[in-house]
Amino acid sequence: MLKRFLSSTIICVLSWTTSMANNPVQTASHIRTVQLHKKGWSMSQPIINLYPSEQLTLSFDDFAYESKNYQYRIIHCTSDWEESNLMQTEYIDGFMPNSVDDYQYSFNTTFDYIHYQLDFPNEDIKLKLSGNYIIKIFELGREDEPVLIRPFYVTESMVSILPRIKFTSNSNFRGSMQEVNFTILHPNFRINNPREELKVVLQQNGRWDNQIDNLKPLFIRNEELDYTYNRENLFDGGNEYRWLDIRSTRFAPEHVSEISFFDPHYHFTLFPDKLMGRKPYFYREDFNGRYYVDVKENRDPVIEADYVYVHFRLPVQAPFVDGHIYVTGGLNDWQLNSNNRMEYNFNTHMYELTLLLKQGFYNYQYHFLEQGHTKAEVERFEGSFVQTENDYIIYVYYRSVGDNYERLIGVNISNSIKHSLSK
Missing domain, CATH: 2.60.40 (Immunoglobulin-like)
Structure with a gap:
């Protein structure tokens, strides 16, 4: 089933160019659950101090059966995420590219994947300047075809x-x-x-x-x-984020109407979500869109958490002709693209989307992007409260x-x- 899934998926490896249009996040379709945060603090932002030096942890899953010789390179950028006019030796103490050597195979999961992890700066490289940076991961000899790009920040704390x-x-x-x-x-x-x-x-x-x-x-x-x-x-x-608990494949939590097993994968069908904009504000503690990986039936969520299909549903009487609805949050790095865009089902009168997610606890929202605009509207489905x-x-x-x-x-x-x- 995994082979059929991968072969039917258009694996689009995204190249990094000199202009990021203020959004440098890019991911190939066979790379999943990319997380970048301060070492030891999985819910933190990817921001570290130059002095004293701190470390970041990058982790991701590769839907593959065999490990690959992944390399990484760090690039200094402007505030607009364009590549700086600096030599590598001006902002890096060390040599690049370097290898990503820490990886583990998934265990007892319906989807086979390999989990990679990298801590940096490290003994191979030190950062010499503050500013915006990106880290890109690519296979040896294929640097112009990175499988993922993520931004991070290094600050001097001068003000x-x-x-x-x-x-x-x-x-x-x-x-x-x-x-x-x-x-x-x-x-x-x-x-x-x-x-x-x-x-x-x-x-x-x-x-x-x-x-x-x-x-x-x-x-x-x-x-x-x-x-x-x-x-x-x-x-x-905006409003407090909606939440999704897919840590267990045995017991359906709140908001999940059904857990089904269609050999060999699990499917979580959510209850149709409500339109929150018409309801008064109610405080619900959330993670402001972030998520964490976890699993209840096993001990090591890093390699024992499975991937499951999650079916989102949003009732709307008729489709919108002036824009699109997206499921967004940390689960897709707040991107607005075809991967998380909902489609209207005329039979059910609902917008629907299926996402493949690693077991864990997620925050998400429904955002509307009007045609010709770059800023999404949150109030239409979530409401907006001071x-x-x-x-x-x-x-x-x-x-x-x-x-x-x-x-x-x-x-x-x-x-x-x-x-x-x-x-």
Whole structure:
């Protein structure tokens, strides 16, 4: 069955080019469950300090029967994810490419896969500069055909970032949007022309499509830069993420209507999801879109967690002609493409999608992308509430006239509830 599945799947190996269009995530179809995080902290963002040096862990599954000679290369990028005009020796201490040698075969699973893991920086390479980076994985001799690309960040922590996440003062969006103001303090870091030398990027949870990257300081004081807007820094509050528990193939948890076994694979059919936009806000603790791999019937989820088919269903009376619906979250790196786009079933009057997921606990949402747009709409199916708990990441980049690359001089991760969301 696995052979038939792989042969019927168009295995599109995606090449990395010099322009990422602010979204460098790419994955070949035979690569699954790619995770990149701080070593020992699986739910963290892929952000590390340059000094003191920290490590990241990259892991992924390859649907294959035999191991491959995978190599990796790390590339320094601009804040827009274009390759920097730097020599490798300027930002790496060591030689590349290097091998990915840590791998294990899956055990007692219906899908055969090989789990790879890499910790870096390591004894082979050290990072010398801050900024945006990508790591790409490829087979030996096929560097121009990477099987996966993932971004990560290295910060110098030269400035302090003080966030203020609040109800917006704009009355038109007061019930549905969150205002992200902040101040940058730089008493020990000289910035001569902050409007030209600095670039700030704001992200909500892990989303790429709605990030804000064009803010300039409104007020410049002595060693203090103030970013207090009332429109340009607004994010849809959205809603708490829906959850999916597929850790057990024996017992159906809440939201799962049926677990079926069609030899040799498992299928999880979910109850039709409800439209949350028409309901009042209700706090539900979530992971802000992230997920973790786990299995109840076995001991080692890394290689004993199986892959199962999950059938999503969203009731809609008639199909939309002005755009598409996507199931999104950390389960697909918040991508909006054909792999997670739902199709309308005229017989059931529902949008439907089947995803192949590794056993674990997942967050997800339904987003609508209008034709001709790049930013997805969350309110149509999830609702948008100012009370919603979200994580916000603020990246501060610096480049003076004489610099030949952008330094990442500060990063702040803030939670809308923990940072006193208030009127």
